[in-house]
Amino acid sequence: MNSDWNKDLKIKFTLQDPCQLVRKTFGDEAAEDMRYVTKKIVGEENFIDMTPNKSNNYCCGGGGGFLQSGLKEQRRQYGKVKHDQIMATGASYVIAPCHNCHSQIHDLSDHFEGGYHVVHFWTLICLSMGILGENERGHLGPDLEEFGLD
Amino acid sequence: MEGSAIKISGKQKSAFLNKVKELLPDGGNLSACLTCGMCASGCPATGMFDMDPRKFLRMAALGLDDEILKTPWVWACTMCQRCIYVCPMKIDVPQLIYNARASWPRDERPKGIRGSCDAAAKVDSGSAMGLTGEMFTDTVVELLEEVQEEQEGFDKLQAPIDKKGAHFFVNQNSREPQMEEDEMVPLWKIFHTAGVDWTYGSRGWAAENYCMFLADDEAWEKNVRLKSDMVKELGCKVWLNTE
Numbered sequence: 001m002n003s004d005w006n007k008d009l010k011i012k013f014t015l016q017d018p019c020q021l022v023r024k025t026f027g028d029e030a031a032e033d034m035r036y037v038t039k040k041i042v043g044e045e046n047f048i049d050m051t052p053n054k055s056n057n058y059c060c061g062g063g064g065g066f067l068q069s070g071l072k073e074q075r076r077q078y079g080k081v082k083h084d085q086i087m088a089t090g091a092s093y094v095i096a097p098c099h100n101c102h103s104q105i106h107d108l109s110d111h112f113e114g115g116y117h118v119v120h121f122w123t124l125i126c127l128s129m130g131i132l133g134e135n136e137r138g139h140l141g142p143d144l145e146e147f148g149l150d
Numbered sequence: 151m152e153g154s155a156i157k158i159s160g161k162q163k164s165a166f167l168n169k170v171k172e173l174l175p176d177g178g179n180l181s182a183c184l185t186c187g188m189c190a191s192g193c194p195a196t197g198m199f200d201m202d203p204r205k206f207l208r209m210a211a212l213g214l215d216d217e218i219l220k221t222p223w224v225w226a227c228t229m230c231q232r233c234i235y236v237c238p239m240k241i242d243v244p245q246l247i248y249n250a251r252a253s254w255p256r257d258e259r260p261k262g263i264r265g266s267c268d269a270a271a272k273v274d275s276g277s278a279m280g281l282t283g284e285m286f287t288d289t290v291v292e293l294l295e296e297v298q299e300e301q302e303g304f305d306k307l308q309a310p311i312d313k314k315g316a317h318f319f320v321n322q323n324s325r326e327p328q329m330e331e332d333e334m335v336p337l338w339k340i341f342h343t344a345g346v347d348w349t350y351g352s353r354g355w356a357a358e359n360y361c362m363f364l365a366d367d368e369a370w371e372k373n374v375r376l377k378s379d380m381v382k383e384l385g386c387k388v389w390l391n392t393e
Contacts, residue, residue, distance in 0.1 A: 019230040055235060058194055064228030065363025068262035074198050074226045081194040099323045099358070099392070122336035131339050133301055135332040 001128050003043035011143060013042045013124075014050055014091035016082075016105060017057040018098035028054045037121065038095060041128040048089040058082055060096075062104025079108045087114055092141065094118050106139075117141045154200055158212060166215045169249055182239040183207055189233035189243060199223040203233045203243045210246060224250045225260055251365035259364055266360035267369050276376045277356035279324040287311055287352050289327045290334070297335055309338050312384060313349035319386035320348050321357035321377065337392075348390075354380035357392050 015038050017023070022031045031054040038047050050057065061078035069075070082105065086094055094109075096102040096118050106118045119139045126132040127140075130148050137145055183204075190202035201223035209218045229244035237243075251259065266278035274283045294309045301307075310316060326333045341348050354377035361369035381389045 019228070019232070023235055024231050056232070058192075059228045059230030059232065061194060061228060063230060065260070065263040065360060066226070066228050068266050068360060068363070069225045069260040070262050071222070071226055071260075074195075077198065078194045078226065078228075099325060103325075120333070120336070122333075122340060126336040126339055129343065131303070131343070133297070133332070133335060136335050138330055138333065 001040060001125065003039075003041055003046070003128065005128055005130075005148065006043050006046055009143070009147075010046055011042070011093065012046050012048055012089070012091040013038060013093045013095060014048050014086060014089040015053075016050075016060060016094055016096045016098070016101045017054055018096075018101050019057070019059045019063055021098060022057065023055045031055065034095075034097060034121075037125070041124050048091050050085045050089055058085060060101045060104045060108070062098075062100035062102075067100060067103055075104070076108065076111055079104055080112070083108045083112045083114055086116055092116055092143075095121060095124065097121055156205070156209060156212065156214065158214065166210055166213075166219060166250070166253070169246075183211065183241055184238060186238065188236040188238070189241075192236055193227075193233055195223065195226045195228070198226045201226075203227070206246065207241065207243055219250055219253050221250075224254075225263075248365050252367070254365075256364075256366065263360050263364045266358075267364045267366060267373075270356065270358075270360065270373055271369055274353045274376070275324075275356045276354050276359070276373050277324040277328075278358045278360050279328045279356075281324050281328055281356070283352045283355065286322075286327050286350075286355055289331055290350065293331050293334065294338070297338075304339065304342070307338055307342050309334075310349040312352050315385045316347050316349035317387050318346060318348040319381045319384060319389045320350055321389070321391045322350060322355055323357040323392055349384060349386065351377075351380040351384065354378075 015034060017031050058081050060082040061075050066075045094105050094116055096105050102118055108114065109116050109118065117139060123132065123139060127148065132148065134149055185204065187204055190196050190204040193203050196202035199222055201221055206218055224247050227247045229247055231244050233243045234240055269280040270276050270278045273280055275281055275286060290309050290311060294307065298305050298307055322334065359370060359373045361373050
């Protein structure tokens with residue numbers, strides 16, 4: 001597992017620290033683990049952290065049942081904080097290791113026309129190992145949709 | 151973003167106030183709040199429904215039970231705990247929110263959250279999308295066969311279900327089997343490549359639990375027990391929840 005695939009592409013990635021995983025459960029240690037993996041698979045120079053981050057990160061607005069609460073307008077207003085954080089990184093991909101975060105940030109990108117994609121770790125790990133199948137790329141952008149396929 | 155002034159009128163209630171007291175540090179001294187506003191200034195929900203974490207806490211301290219127990223703001227707070235993280239007194243505002251949610255009549259809580267909790271209670275999987283164990287098993291088995299046949303180097307790929315004594319019990323969010331099943335494959339490949347000993351459960355495989363968000367303790371516990379019973383039954387050592 002390495003970041004050679006991204007040496008020339010130089011695609012930029014940022015990382016969402018899920019509240020449940022980091023602040024509420026395992027703390028900064030888990031946040032550091034995620035950064036270790038991220039840097040290994042996309043390259044250190046292609047990882048751009050949000051500010052603030054780790055245990056001090058902002059919730060994306062997808063948690064606590066917000067996605068199912070019927071309060072769409074408020075949920076997006078809440079998520080604007082996250083959207084602005086992401087836009088400030090300039091990254092074209094957000095790694096979201098939580099399903100609520102994944103759904104919410106996906107919606108934020110669509111709604112505010114941020115243009116960034118949202119991916120799981122499992123997609124990038126397999127991509128970096130050259131074992132990501134062609135049907136397993138639903139969340140990748142056009143730049144990686146066919147990357148590494150024969 | 152400035153909210154309206156808090157007006158105190160009529161008889162003050164104390165039920166919720168007492169609950170607040172039990173939750174605050176140092177024996178529940180309500181004066182623990184320094185009113186510094188660190189919580190409110192860093193909360194993305196500040197200003198919605200004319201509310202913020204500090205205001206909510208202060209209103210609880212003032213005994214304005216009627217007002218705080220009916221504000222829809224409790225459904226806009228995600229209980230993310232950033233307010234606790236920045237609070238010099240570590241006051242647990244999210245616990246207040248949870249208890250305020252729980253005080254709502256169940257049928258008046260958001261329909262979407264309630265529906266997801268109720269759907270999960272009806273099936274053996276705990277799935278908020280109502281997917282049964284049988285449906286999940288069929289999806290996994292069929293998809294696995296397809297990958298084994300079609301993808302080079304993965305003819306021995308495994309996606310075990312109910313493998314007794316496996317080290318890891320892995321939950322799967324319903325979104326994948328229901329809406330984008332191919333997203334499960336990369337996870338299987340990583341486990342396979344790393345030589346991980348893991349299993350899904352034919353029951354209790356769903357990762358999500360909306361009953362917690364609904365603040366329905368009984369249904370929440372039932373959902374968790376469905377899953378933990380499966381972990382115990384299979385004798386797995388580690389329970390991995392992907393959410």
